Amino acid sequence: MAELPATDTDLRAEARHLLSLWETLSRQHISMAAGCACGAGGVTLLLEDFEQDIADYLLGEAERNKRVEVIAFLRAQAFMEDTQLWSLSCLLKGLIDEDGTVQPSPEVSSGLLKRLGRTLSSFAKLHGSGD
């Protein structure tokens, strides 16, 4: 069955949900090379440390699928020129568009939210943080 087109309200609600999820998820720790009696030493990472991987993935998918609008939106809303880093929080705030200055197209919003939602949900499930 074909999906019904999402309304702006639906898309904003989903973006708020994902922002909340990311803000929780990004502070979760992962103990690398440790975590059991058999391991020695180790490094603790935050899921935030994979933020650049997630953003690279979103951009890579958009480039592969020649989604020019999505690429432009990502660069404009999620790439921080001063740090040369991506910010998923900024991306999601752009999609929420609280003050109405960004006005993303529904196609851009739905595509990004769908892919990002699937990704964050999977990270949350694997981490045990829930969704």
Next chain:
Amino acid sequence: MLHLMPVTVLTGFLGSGKTTVLARLLKNPALEKTAIIVNEFGEVGLDHDLLERSDEDLILLANGCVCCTVRGDLVEAFHKLERQRTAGNNAAFERVIIETTGLADPAPILHTLMTDPFVTAHYRLEQVITTLDAVNAMATLDQHDEAIKQVAVADRLLLTKTDLAKPAELQILRQRITALNPAAPLVTVLNGEVAVENFFGPVVFDVSSKTDTVQDWLRVEAYETDHAHHADHHHEHEHEHEHEHAAVDRNRHDDHISAYAVTREQPISWVGFSAWLEMISQMRGDDLLRVKGIVNVIEHPDRPVVIHGVQHLFHPPVFLDQWPSDDHRTRLVFITRDIDREDIDATLQVFENRKPRPARPS
């Protein structure tokens, strides 16, 4: 190349017939040059009394099934074997069989075999063989996580006491076992008798010799259903029908256990893949009952990498000199507990094209 002594781990729940099978097998002259390590639960070892071996080639571990105790004990057992071999006491032994305690989670033993520096310098884990009692296995699998793990890690499964089970019940059990571990051949054992060739099987991947048997070891086709398709993500539509990524049908008793394959058509970043593998093994190591795979890496697509892990620990990756066949896809197989295929797939997608980048400022 240094010859690594093959090690077979024989596991199976209490009363499933491990010792009977082993005792009869060892009467075969073909296994004359076999050293045995028996890991028993409890203060008094009993099973080893049933094995007619000389003191030199039978070592008893009686320290029970506490993870780190077993590990230390096992390493010491291999040191002892090596000392005996060096001293000429049993210089001729050609393989080792470890019989685990029936209550044991086999993972710590496999971890030791895959990662301990001394053991991996002299020995290689050849295969895991699990015995299942056809009469009691259904109830055992229902009640004991260790039994599920024993089936999940098996390269071969020996079904014992089949003459005592009803055919209909046997059929259900076979289906359940195959759903838990689709790639492991299921061998029927009658009266504890199993031919040497059926016990060891014809083909086992030898990571030290890098043979072309990796495909038989991986058996990725066993994890794929007719309507499953590859999760190559270079198509925008792919996840519209994720429900079609069906894993092998699960028995209702084993709703938490899944066996599935994840494949990629295009080479993937080894740096990204390694980071992903470490991440999932640290986040969900206890639930990764078995992971095997061959990986086509961007960094050197002519040299595939073989990976093999049990729970949170992985054998050091093996870089093959060439592809074993024309199939150059990355193929990963998983037996997991409460980890969906979609979540493995979605998180791998994030890492598989990882780009080099400067460290994030603190």
